[in-house]
Every structure is written in C-alpha cells, then in structure tokens.
Amino acid sequence: MAIAGNLSNEQAIQAYKNAVIARTLDIKIISAQRQGIIGFHVPAQGQEMIQIAIAMMADNDDLIFAYYRDLALYIQRGVPLSLIFDQMLGNSNDLQKGRQMPDHFSFKEFNFSSVQSPVGSHLPLTVGAAYARRYTKKKGIVITTFGDGATSTSDFHAALHMASVFNLPVLFICENNGWAISVPTSKQTKAEIYKKGTAYGIPGKRVDGNDLIASLAGLQEAFDYVRAGKGPYLVEALTYRMGPHSTSDDPKKYRVDEITDGSENDPIRRLENLMLKMGVIDSSFIQSTKASAKEEVDKMLEERMSIPPPESSSIFDDVYEEPSWIQEEERRDSDGSD
Amino acid sequence: MYGLKPIAEVQFQDYIFPAFDQIVNNIAKMRYRTGGRFNVPLILRTPYGGGVRGGLYHSQSGESYFVHTAGLTVVTPSNPFDARGLLVSAYKKNDPVIFLEPKRLYRSIKAEVPDDMFEVDIGKAAKLKEGDDLSIITYGSMVPTVMTTVEKNNVNAEVIDLRTLLPMDVDAIVQAAKKTGRVIVVHEAPRTLGVGAEISALIAERAIDSLLAPILRVTGYDIPFPYTHEELYLPGEKRIMSAVNRVLAY
Numbered sequence: 001m002a003i004a005g006n007l008s009n010e011q012a013i014q015a016y017k018n019a020v021i022a023r024t025l026d027i028k029i030i031s032a033q034r035q036g037i038i039g040f041h042v043p044a045q046g047q048e049m050i051q052i053a054i055a056m057m058a059d060n061d062d063l064i065f066a067y068y069r070d071l072a073l074y075i076q077r078g079v080p081l082s083l084i085f086d087q088m089l090g091n092s093n094d095l096q097k098g099r100q101m102p103d104h105f106s107f108k109e110f111n112f113s114s115v116q117s118p119v120g121s122h123l124p125l126t127v128g129a130a131y132a133r134r135y136t137k138k139k140g141i142v143i144t145t146f147g148d149g150a151t152s153t154s155d156f157h158a159a160l161h162m163a164s165v166f167n168l169p170v171l172f173i174c175e176n177n178g179w180a181i182s183v184p185t186s187k188q189t190k191a192e193i194y195k196k197g198t199a200y201g202i203p204g205k206r207v208d209g210n211d212l213i214a215s216l217a218g219l220q221e222a223f224d225y226v227r228a229g230k231g232p233y234l235v236e237a238l239t240y241r242m243g244p245h246s247t248s249d250d251p252k253k254y255r256v257d258e259i260t261d262g263s264e265n266d267p268i269r270r271l272e273n274l275m276l277k278m279g280v281i282d283s284s285f286i287q288s289t290k291a292s293a294k295e296e297v298d299k300m301l302e303e304r305m306s307i308p309p310p311e312s313s314s315i316f317d318d319v320y321e322e323p324s325w326i327q328e329e330e331r332r333d334s335d336g337s338d
Numbered sequence: 339m340y341g342l343k344p345i346a347e348v349q350f351q352d353y354i355f356p357a358f359d360q361i362v363n364n365i366a367k368m369r370y371r372t373g374g375r376f377n378v379p380l381i382l383r384t385p386y387g388g389g390v391r392g393g394l395y396h397s398q399s400g401e402s403y404f405v406h407t408a409g410l411t412v413v414t415p416s417n418p419f420d421a422r423g424l425l426v427s428a429y430k431k432n433d434p435v436i437f438l439e440p441k442r443l444y445r446s447i448k449a450e451v452p453d454d455m456f457e458v459d460i461g462k463a464a465k466l467k468e469g470d471d472l473s474i475i476t477y478g479s480m481v482p483t484v485m486t487t488v489e490k491n492n493v494n495a496e497v498i499d500l501r502t503l504l505p506m507d508v509d510a511i512v513q514a515a516k517k518t519g520r521v522i523v524v525h526e527a528p529r530t531l532g533v534g535a536e537i538s539a540l541i542a543e544r545a546i547d548s549l550l551a552p553i554l555r556v557t558g559y560d561i562p563f564p565y566t567h568e569e570l571y572l573p574g575e576k577r578i579m580s581a582v583n584r585v586l587a588y
C-alpha cells in the first residue's frame with residue numbers, strides 16, 4: 001500500500017514515529033534545560049517533516065552538513081538517542097568529548113559533518129567537500145541545511161557561486177521557519193529565497209516543508225538533478241518555528257502569533273490527520289506511539305545522565321594531532337583544577 | 339562616514355570574524371591610506387569572554403586580533419561606570435573603536451552610574467587597589483576575579499585595570515613595575531601573543547632593572563574554549579594565587 005507516489009504505508013508510519021520521537025525529545029530537552037541538566041537547546045519543533053523528508057531521500061553515501069536545528073534529521077537517519085543525549089550533556093561518552101555546545105553535533109559514522117554556530121559559515125565547506133567527492137570519485141552528493149537568516153550571509157552567496165561555477169553536486173536546502181531569532185523573513189529578504197540561485201545558474205524550488213508528501217515530491221526533483229551531475233540545486237522549504245529561537249530566547253518580546261502543539265498546521269498533526277483519514281493508523285496507534293516515545297526518551301536521559309564528564313585533562317587534546325609544548329606545559333600546570 | 343556616527347553591535351565577538359576583512363583592511367586603514375582625508379568614526383560594541391556555558395563560539399576572548407591592528411582603538415570596561423564613561427569617550431573619537439564588553443559581568447555585577455555624560459579617558463588605566471608587595475595588571479572580565487582573590491587572601495598587591503588595550507597605558511605599566519618589582523598579568527584570553535606578552539615586553543624594555551621576580555602570566559589556555567569543562571579554562575583564585583606565591587617567594 002502506498003500513501004502517495006512512492007511512499008509506502010510502512011515508510012509513512014516510520015516517518016511519523018520518528019517525528020514523534022523528535023518532538024518528544026525536544027520537549028524533554030527543554031525541561032532538562034530548565035532543571036539545569038542540559039545547558040542549552042535550539043528546539044526543532046515545527047520543522048520535523050522537512051528534516052525527515054531529507055533523511056528519507058538521502059543515501060547513506062550522501063554527506064550532510066546540517067545546521068543546529070535539525071534534531072529530526074538525525075533521528076530519521078538512524079542516530080541513536082543515546083548519542084544525541086551524550087552530546088547534549090557533554091559527557092565522557094560524547095563523541096566530541098564535551099567540546100561543543102548542545103545541538104552542535106558531529107556524527108561521522110552517519111555521514112554528518114560538524115555543526116558550528118556562526119550562521120552560514122558551513123556553506124562554503126559543502127563546496128569543498130563536493131569538490132573532493134568528485135575529484136576522488138567517491139559516491140554520493142553533499143546536502144546542506146540552513147535557515148532563512150543564513151541566506152543573508154556572504155558565505156551563502158560565495159557557496160552558491162562556487163558550487164555553480166564548478167558544477168558541483170551540492171543540494172542546498174533552506175529551512176525557512178519565518179524567523180532569524182527576532183527578525184521576520186520579511187525583514188530578512190526582499191526576494192524569494194528559492195530564486196536566489198537564479199543569478200548563479202542554480203535552479204530553485206519552494207516546497208511545503210510542513211507536509212511530508214509535498215516535501216518528498218519537491219525534494220525528488222532536486223535530488224534527481226544533483227545526482228545526475230547537473231550541478232547544485234536550491235530548495236526552500238517553508239516551515240515554521242513553533243517555539244523560541246533557543247532556551248535563551250523569549251519570543252513574547254517580538255512575536256504574537258503562535259502555532260502550538262495540536263494546531264492543524266503542526267506538521268506532525270498534518271501527517272497524523274492524513275494517515276487517520278486514509279485508515280493507515282487509528283487513534284490508539286497515535287496514543288501508543290506517543291506513550292512509547294515518551295518512555296524511551298525519559299529512560300534514555302535517565303541512563304545517560306549518570307555518565308561522568310570527560311577527563312578534565314582532555315581539554316588539551318585534539319588542538320593538534322600531537323600537542324605542542326604549549327599545550328603540554330599548560331596541561332601539566334593545570335593539574336585538572338582552576 | 340559621510341555624516342554618520344555608527345554604533346554597531348555584533349551579538350558575540352566570535353561572530354566578528356566574518357567581518358574581519360572589513361575591520362582590518364577598510365575600517366582600520368581608511369585614515370592612513372587616504373592621507374588623513376577620510377576617517378571611520380565607528381564604535382563596534384561586542385560581548386566577549388566565557389563563563390556563560392557558550393562553548394567554542396560564544397566564549398572567545400579575541401582582543402589580540404584587534405590589538406595587533408594599528409588604526410583601531412580597543413577598550414574593555416570592567417564595571418558599569420567605566421562602560422558608560424568609555425562609551426562616551428569612544429563616541430567623541432573620530433577613529434574606530436572596538437568596544438569589548440565582558441559578557442560574564444553583564445549579570446554578575448551591578449552599580450549605580452551617574453546620569454551626566456561623564457567620560458573615562460581612553461588610554462588611561464585605573465588603579466583599583468593600592469599595595470606594596472606586587473602589582474597585578476588585568477582588565478575586563480578578570481578584574482572582579484582578581485579583586486576578590488587578593489581581598490580574600492589578604493594579598494598586599496596593587497591592582498591595575500588597563501581599561502584600554504590599544505593604546506595601552508604604558509606609564510601605568512612601567513610605574514607599577516618600578517614600584518613593586520613584581521608583576522603578574524591576568525587575562526582570560528590565551529597566553530600566546532596575548533596582551534600579557536606585550537605588557538611583559540614593555541616592562542622588560544623599560545623597567546628591567548627594577549624587577550625582583552620574573553613577570554608571570556595567568557591566562558586562558560592555548561586551546562579552543564571548551565564546553566563541559568569551561569570552569570577549568572577560566573583563570574580563577576587557585577591559578578592567580580599560585581602565581582602570587584611564586585612571585586613573592588622568588
């Protein structure tokens with residue numbers, strides 16, 4: 001059975017389950033942040049469907065440069081909750097050894113690069129990575145996500161330009177959630193984002209990023225184009241930031257409209273309603289999916305919280321392949337205390 | 339600036355780097371390269387430093403990048419009074435000022451500030467505490483840490499708050515070295531080529547005969563700013579006191 005096009009019932013159910021896990025995780029992290037268990041969080045609420053669609057379309061060989069608000073993307077791609085929590089907590093199991101703020105993930109084994117904070121500055125990296133792929137004849141394309149605010153950076157334009165002039169396999173996906181902290185998209189750009197590639201010779205497309213089916217259909221064309229070696233492609237996914245910019249932000253200061261959980265525009269609710277209508281799921285399935293997501297997420301945080309922080313002297317590692325005398329001396333002097 | 343006096347704010351000093359070319363190659367050099375016919379009367383305010391659990395990209399102390407650039411003026415207040423006074427002075431300047439605000443102090447200190455448009459001179463350090471045994475030269479985010487450390491441990495140190503990092507108050511630095519002969523520099527930025535290196539060189543060049551002990555630097559480490567262990571990165575009482583004791587025992 002297919003829900004639409006190539007999307008089977010099983011795939012849609014899996015996407016729904018992962019979206020619910022991402023949402024549950026998001027809510028859990030926010031409450032853990034309020035309790036001082038996790039330092040910070042950039043919620044992905046409202047943006048789950050486009051992120052899930054990207055992960056569904058991507059092959060394992062494709063390299064992804066995600067940004068800091070992509071929780072559902074990691075989950076759909078198979079990153080275990082344990083590793084996500086380990087990074088959020090910065091514990092000794094964190095693959096990055098507690099070096100980065102929460103949400104700044106790097107999952108090499110899942111073909112994710114590394115998230116940084118400076119907005120847009122990962123975009124030129126995608127160009128270099130795509131160049132290297134082609135040069136070394138490696139399989140797969142390079143995919144990158146970023147916000148509407150990032151399209152105002154010079155790095156965005158440099159990346160489009162370079163990717164285009166070298167005809168590189170980069171799929172640029174803007175998650176336009178309507179806001180860059182307190183700046184609405186109307187003050188961010190006069191032109192439509194998906195048209196911004198035109199002058200660089202890059203085709204663009206706008207998709208409804210809150211709708212799984214529409215996202216998949218729109219992405220199909222973009223993936224086909226890039227995989228065929230025709231060069232880069234720019235997708236603008238219209239979505240919505242349901243919550244605050246981050247746990248340090250108070251949106252009441254600048255924003256009145258609010259899509260809250262349960263709204264008909266909530267992307268998870270939309271998929272839910274569609275599947276209900278088509279008889280793919282029933283209300284007891286929804287309940288049990290939410291309940292088991294909550295149980296899984298609660299249990300996992302409980303478990304990961306007990307993992308100790310990394311060795312304090314490890315802060316001097318990885319500055320270089322081998323520490324210079326400077327780090328060695330400072331490590332000796334520090335003896336692990338202030 | 340064609341009739342304007344811009345006061346720009348960059349949300350975190352870490353995010354100045356995308357604009358570094360503009361700062362170093364245009365803003366800092368405009369007066370020089372036009373033979374003094376154009377100038378850039380800009381104030382660029384930006385929060386810097388760690389201690390707010392901000393990780394790599396919300397914690398850096400990048401003052402050396404700017405202090406190394408002739409044409410810029412670099413100031414950093416350590417308290418509300420200086421913040422206001424330095425801002426007024428910066429406003430009156432016809433050259434670009436990088437105004438570094440120690441973000442950890444935004445919420446940790448409070449003080450009454452007069453309403454009038456008083457000024458704090460750019461290029462002048464402040465002596466925050468008199469003392470005879472040694473001189474501690476510091477600035478910005480480390481000032482409260484140094485003050486509480488010396489008070490708590492009854493250290494007979496004079497404490498100097500530089501306030502301006504470019505141009506530094508060379509007289510205050512040299513006088514301090516001549517007075518006590520024992521100098522410690524404390525800053526949050528990494529040690530290598532930090533402001534402490536310049537202070538040490540100025541003293542070595544101008545007051546070496548007065549020195550009774552090596553000049554010691556208590557600084558952030560030469561590593562990117564860590565997240566989980568940020569408290570290990572920031573110089574604190576223990577690191578400052580270990581330098582004090584070494585210098586006094588020398």
Ligand SMILES: Cc1ncc(C[n+]2csc(CCOP(=O)(O)OP(=O)(O)O)c2C)c(N)n1
Nearest residue numbers: 069117118119147148149150179180181353
């Ligand atoms: C170069 C730079 N300047 C400022 C910031 C502070 N900042 C963090 S997120 C953000 C908004 C980005 O908005 P957008 O690209 O739309 O992504 P969203 O957060 O909405 O997902 C800003 C300005 C930053 N991280 N980097």
Ligand SMILES: [Mg+2]
Nearest residue numbers: 147148179180
């Ligand atoms: Mg946005």
